[in-house]
Amino acid sequence: MWKDGATHRSGFARRMSTHLAAALVAFCLLQIFIVAKMGGSLLLHLGIVVAIGGFAIAARGLEHRWDILDQSGLPAHGLAVRFRRDLLQLWVASIGGGLLWIPVAIIFRAIFG
Template identity: 55%
Template sequence: MFPTKSVENDRMVDYARKMSSHVAAALVLFAVLQIAVVAKTGGSLLMHFGIFLAIGGFSIAARGLERRWSYLGRQNIGADRLKAQFQADLLPLWSASLVAPFLWIPVAVAGRLLFS
C-alpha cells in the first residue's frame, strides 16, 4: 500500500490502512449489536445461527471493501479524489453496521407470532 500525499496538510495518508481500521471497528460493532439485539429479543437457536450467517456475510463484504482500497492505494489517483471516495465508502459501511443488527427485531416479533 502506497501512502498518498494529502493536499490539505502535506502529510502522507494511507487510505487503505485507514479503511482497514474502519472496517475492523465496524465489524466489531456489527457483531456486538447483533448479539445484543438477539439476546434482548430472546432469540431462538435459529436466530443465533442467523447471527453466524450475518456476521460471515458482513465479513465477506468488508474484505471486499478492504481489497478495493488496497487496489486504489496502488493506483495513481489524486489525493482529493481518493479522499472523496474514502468518505463516500464510509457512509454505507457504518450505516450497515449500525442499522442491520436491528433488522432482527421484526424477525423476532414475526417468529413469536408464528410459533407462540
C-alpha cells in the same frame, strides 16, 4: 523492505481497514445484544453466524478495493471523496444491518411463540 501488499498500505487503505474492523465488531455486538434481548432461539443465533460471515466477506471485498485504489495513483482529493462515501455506506450498513434483527425477532416470536 517487505514485498507483500500488507506492508505497503498507505493512509486510506489502512484507515479503511481500521474502520472495517470496528464496524464488524459493532455489527456483531449489536446483533448479539438485540437477539439476546428479544429472547432469540437457536435458529436466530444461527442466523447471526450467517449474517456475520456475510458481513466479513463483504468487508474483505471492500478492503481489497481500497488496497487497489490506494495503489492506483488517483489524486488524494478523489480518494478522499470515495473514502467518505464508502465510510458512510459501511457504517450505515453495519448499524442498519444489526437493527434489522428487531423486526426479524418480532416476526419470529409472533410465528413460533
